[in-house]
Amino acid sequence: MQVTKEEFVQWTQNPVTQAVFEVIDNRIEDAKDILGVSAGEDSRTDAVLVGMIRAFNELKEIGYDD
Numbered sequence: 183m184q185v186t187k188e189e190f191v192q193w194t195q196n197p198v199t200q201a202v203f204e205v206i207d208n209r210i211e212d213a214k215d216i217l218g219v220s221a222g223e224d225s226r227t228d229a230v231l232v233g234m235i236r237a238f239n240e241l242k243e244i245g246y247d248d
Contacts, residue, residue, distance in 0.1 A: 190246045206238045
């Protein structure tokens with residue numbers, strides 16, 4: 183699918199897109215808070231939370247050239 187740079191910019195400025203990215207930011211912070219108090223108790227949970235943080239951060243870094 184081809185998206186023009188203008189379409190991409192419009193998408194990033196869309197209120198729904200901005201709301202989604204706000205939720206992503208909140209989920210990243212929640213995961214960090216959980217890790218801050220429980221890291222090391224369950225390595226599988228730690229790995230899931232770290233993976234989630236990495237995936238959400240990667241979503242936030244998507245640019246037009248990607």
